[in-house]
Amino acid sequence: MNRRNFLSASGVGALAFGTGVPLPAEPSAASSHGSTKPVLMKLGCQSAPTTDAHLKYLARYGVKHICGYPQTSDGRIASTVEELSRMRELAEKNGIEILCVGPPILESSYIDREKHPAIMLAQSPERDRDIEQLQLLIRNCAQVGLPSIKYNMSILGVLRSGRVPGRGDASYSRWNLTEAKPKTPLTIAGQVDADAFWERITYFLDRIIPVANENKVRMACHPHDPGVPPEGYQGVDRVLGTVDGLKKFVSTRESEYHGLNFCQGTVSEMLPDPGTQIFDVIRYFGTRKKIFNVHFRNIRGHRNDFTEVYPDEGDVDMWKALNAYREVGYSYMLMPDHVPQVESDPAGLQSFAYCYGYIRGLIQTAQRIYGPRTG
Template identity: 45%
Template sequence: MYVGTQNAVKTDDEYRQFAQLGVVHVNADPDGNPHDWTLDILRRHRERLEACGLVLDMVQLPLASRVVEKSQSPDILTNGPDRDRQIDSICRLIENVAAAGIPSVKYNLNLIGIPRSPDEAGRGGSRNASFRWDKVDQNAPPGLAGVLSEDENWERIDYFLERVVPVAESNKVRLACHPHDPYTPPGYRGVTRVLGTVAGLKKFVQLRESPYHGLNFCVGTVGESLDNPREEIGPAIRWFGERGKLFNIHFRNIKGRRLSFMETFPDEGDMDMWGVLKLLAELDYKYMVMPDHVPHLSGTAVAAPAPAGGDHPQHAATKSNDAIAFAYCFGYIRAQLQILKEQYPDRIEM
């Protein structure tokens, strides 16, 4: 287990800054459309990061977080006419990822983005992303994704997994799927989301069972789906960890519960994040632990506050600079891993 990052940067100096902070493992994508990533592009990208002192653990598959424009619509999720061609392209991409020496990919199966209500004041006046069901338009009309029932959602997910999981398994590439963030009641924006609960995630990882089919487990997102996050997050992590279904950890905390929460720094929320890391070490989790969303600090250029029912601001087009907040989280994780290494010297990488 080791600290990682998915923060998008462009220059070699920015990549080297991660290594200087002790963040050696990264999820980082080459430029361009992932459907166009050739073996040569992926290999040169990995070699570039290695020259900066980093290890390329993961890249992201071309499955959008939201359907914004029809031209961007992932037919895999909307059952469009190009679905099979897009799936075939992803299968070829997985083969190239393996040949380039990259061990895992992350993705999501999300159609309505990351809904949030307006930001709220956090510690010291930071601006924190929040979701209050009573502050969003509960009757918002369907978007470009249209109306999607639970059964149809599962059918589309299984259609994708049936074709992609065998390719990942034969190439030994781990598929790490992110849960739907946050849990939303059935039919919100026309879509009944099925990966927004622990029960749904359990069903998901048991579809097309494979040691290479698992989760990009977001502690914050799963906590957002629970009635008592502090007490319930540990049993959820244990269930997936004991079955080898944890391939990446988003280390994020919240204050609140299902349908009413605010995102926080890891040390101030309702969940015991030290307990989370201890449990991961006990389960011999072997991969990255990374910050995900962070509160916006004063003085940084951030996106406008998310409107009621709007998408998470860190997933919108923005020039946000939250490097200080992320550096704090990197240090918090590394300090805890350093303590855990005394108890588990062979399970923690520093």
Template identity: 45%
Template sequence: MNHPPNRRSFFRLGGAAVAGAGAGALLGGPAQAAHADDAARVLKKPLKLRVGTQRRATSVAALQEFKRHGVNYWVGYPPAPPLAEGRGYWLPEEVEQTREFAEENGITMDMVALPLLTSSLVDDDPRPAIMLAKSPERDRDIEDIQKMIEACATAGVGAFKYNMSILGIPRTGTTPGRGGSVYDTFRAADLDPNEPPTKAGIVTADDFWERIDYFVQRVMPVAHQYKVKAACHPQDPGTPPGGYRGVKENVLSVPGGKGLFKLLSLYDSPYHGLNLCAGTLAEMLWDPEREIYGIFRRLLQTKRVFNVHLRNIIGRRDHFMEVWPDEGIIDHARMIRIMAEEGYPYSVDPDHIPDHPDDPGNKQGFAHGYGYLRALIQAVEGGR
């Protein structure tokens, strides 16, 4: 019989027993983490945070699925631009029609996902020039993004999300989970050191920052001008020592979250911010149970977090699996309370729900995620 691995057995099964002073914190539950950071804080009521979703929806049935599970806010996906025809940007009416489609079904489209700068592997990206530092193509793509920012402003959509990804989202296998579900797993020791670099070649930390800064300095002034928030997702996961496939360091997922603060420092604008994924934040830390809450709070205090993905893991940097939100090492109730205390006013979305063969499309899994988040928010708001 297969039993879902707990925190301790996960590391034993992976052949990476954790020793030393950090072992107890890593393998224990959230209750072991120090709560001094949360002491004597006052909730800002009424709570402004709300349950959202970034799931694709192209039908009335899909939007109704969100609505009946208590989800009223959506990261939308306007029609993909016809790249083959030479247009790499949305027209304002395309964004507006998608917003109206959502509103007709009782859903607010408060953010959109760019069709460029996705989380895909750069080798699979039809428009990779920004991450390859390849001019003049990257200037063309940046201009297309500038046009989409203007289209969002015209259509009344106040934010967009994007990634600065070369490696995509690498995982090394799966682990059996509860109820026959499957947990995506990453173990740096299982990566193939002989796998060749991506088409980006060798990318040092300085190279990566040059590409990010080149983008930021050309896009954020336009976002600021049109008052459209730009939300960048951290890189998932952090790179192991020595790098992977030519990328020496995923600079937006370094230990301590330092890369995220540096990103915010590149351009001073309330419209330049983060799509902060708590799961990815946990994955970049060596001791996430103790580190994540303080870092999460400090990022919220910048007032430049525009969307939160709340998912859970068992493990730590270089060795983790993605689990159900109520069974991982991160105390989601505490994360919700921190958002409430800091007056976070945007959506919090479930993300990376485990798979199950009897749940095609993860509909059951996301229903669990929506309900879990709604219950936590109501419990915090009610003082329970």
């Protein structure tokens, strides 16, 4: 039986290896957008820590590419070449390649609890010292052969209004703007309107992107999660919380090394109808080669009112999303993120494992349809 007949007879044309996702019966039934392009993306993860035990857990579920977190001593921002090399070697011993580095600064944290807030607070000379440390980290990553760094430009961190029951004994994170109650009217940042936020972003990019260009290290920024109305939330206008804001961001200091840690869930949260709109957003940034990582997660709902769910039960067709990444030639990681919580699994390892299998199944199905087939 040839491959085409096998796909039809085995039901792969109707079901993606038990994921419940409808698939085209054969390549000719695929989208006209890049229907013959091969699958280049990889299953990945950005969960911490990058220890031998956690690396073995990742390898157990077929995760061969990750974002790593170096163990940096003395509270420094910039990991040394030796520290980065040790992390890379430990990963390689477990059959895993590190494609991205997460520094201990510019995380998705609330500014009042941030250890290094100066860049987002526009506090000089402290922010200049922190930027110099990130410049050093870029150079050290290049020397070790680590090709990307992820970061956030956030003041409010990840905003959520509560949790709701999910499948079985799982609970899901929820955001409803009308139900949200900030703990304080303002953060330590005070009022930060759009002009002030863009000034801080541009100040940072002016000093970071030239170093990224010189060292050929991709800088991947996460969008604001979630977006809020233009009048702001806790006094902050989250300018990277709209698709137009992300378009402005990637065109500011244009560079092939300046792009997005593209959280599909967060971008879906920006849209009135993510189930129909997310695919064109993927194509917009993907055709411009501005997607450096993907958080491949799903939501139920829309802007200002959504719930984070397992990837197979949200409003976005994840098979269609994967094919949008394939069409634009995306070649980096698809990673789970913000997985549902279970009381008996506080670290979320079971939920992550479910997502690894789901993503791996979609990728392998696409490889069998479009090629290339890999291990």
